[in-house]
Amino acid sequence: MSGIVYLVGAGPGDPELLTLQAVRILERAEVVLHDRLVHPDVLGWVPKAALVTNVGKAPGGIGWSQAAIHRALIDYAQQGKTVVRLQGGDPFVFARGSEEVLALTAAGVSVTVVPGISSALAAPALAGIPVTSRGLSAAVHIAEVHDPARMEWDLLASTAATLVLLMGMAHLKTISAALIAHGKPAKTPAAVITWASYPEQTAVWGTLAELPALATGHRLAAPGVVVIGPVAKRLPILEVPRPRVSDAHEASST
Ligand SMILES: C[S@@+](CC[C@H](N)C(=O)[O-])C[C@H]1O[C@@H](n2cnc3c(N)ncnc32)[C@H](O)[C@@H]1O
Structure with a gap:
């Protein structure tokens, strides 16, 4: 039985900017392979038992090769796991999402994409x-x-x-x-x-x-x-605290 790979966009950083769909998928993940530019708190949604690996490249390009990422995604999916490939921003904006889709589908692995908010x-x-x-x-x-x-x-x-x-x-x-x-x-x-x-x-x-x-x-x-460009001037946006889902959770549990 083959598992599935979810290509998930993690947004620009703040975990509050994840989509609800990304959170629901992370909560079910058994394996997560994530980029370097993914905020550590985003991984807080992943079950403790899941295997979580940083496959991102450090500045200078040292890290997992793209071929090794493809191999790992395919191997885990073929073991029947629910695999999340978590990328900063959106997986299809200056990321390797399209190559991963092609590698996975060529290996007969189901893959679906969850867009993220691009930086x-x-x-x-x-x-x-x-x-x-x-x-x-x-x-x-x-x-x-x-x-x-x-x-x-x-x-x-x-x-x-x-x-x-x-x-x-x-x-x-x-x-x-x-x-x-x-x-x-x-x-x-x-x-x-x-x-x-x-x-x-x-x-x-x-x-x-x-x-x-x-x-x-x-x-x-x-x-x-x-x-x-002409728009690169600041609009007068007030620096007010933003409502946070985590605050709402804390309030409802007290
Ligand atoms: C390899 S690209 C990945 C882009 C990503 N897929 C996206 O949609 O945002 C990495 C670049 O995204 C930009 N970037 C990503 N996160 C950022 C952030 N939190 N603040 C500013 N720039 C960011 C920077 O230009 C960085 O060099």
């Missing part, structure tokens, strides 16, 4: 930045910048769409210089949001030209999302 949208929103806004931006271009040499800078510089850039914290100088060199105005508003939804979330605002200095001045560290 590409959550980080700007949590910092009070609307990625689209009537009259300012009618489109969003989400890109990853882990290899700046492979970017289409002319396209990114000429589009009126809001740019949301992931995996770019090590390349802010290049991002700023390349976009300006390809014609994006140096005064275009820009923001960087790091550790979105974590207690240490930090957001800074400035211009495209100021991007590298902003990050060094505030000692920003990955993970971070860069937003560039």
Whole structure:
């Protein structure tokens, strides 16, 4: 009897931003293989008896190979287990979800996907930045910048769409210089949001030209999302405490 693999998005970090479906599946998991950027409290929903393994890559790329992850997912599923492959954000946004679906289905293993809130949208929103806004931006271009040499800078510089850039914290100088060199105005508003939804979330605002200095001045560290475009200015959102499911649980049990 073959088990099933659930490809689950864990959201940007804060466990309160998990979907209800993700929680219900985690509660039934027998095996969980998770990414590095999954908040430890998210694993609090997993039964104590489950086998939980971090298969994420540390900076520098050391960790499980993708082939080893495929093999483990297939092996556990073929043992009849309920397996969760837990990925930060959404499993189909700059993650290896599609490759895992193909490997699993090729091996005859059932797989289903539970979308998560991607940091590409959550980080700007949590910092009070609307990625689209009537009259300012009618489109969003989400890109990853882990290899700046492979970017289409002319396209990114000429589009009126809001740019949301992931995996770019090590390349802010290049991002700023390349976009300006390809014609994006140096005064275009820009923001960087790091550790979105974590207690240490930090957001800074400035211009495209100021991007590298902003990050060094505030000692920003990955993970971070860069937003560039007229919308990259902060809306006046009040910092009020958010209602938390965990608080409601505590209140009802006292
Ligand atoms: C390999 S990609 C994974 C993206 C993920 N699948 C998603 O949908 O959010 C990792 C990048 O996501 C971004 N990221 C993930 N979590 C973040 C967070 N809590 N705050 C800011 N950026 C985050 C960073 O740009 C990081 O380098």
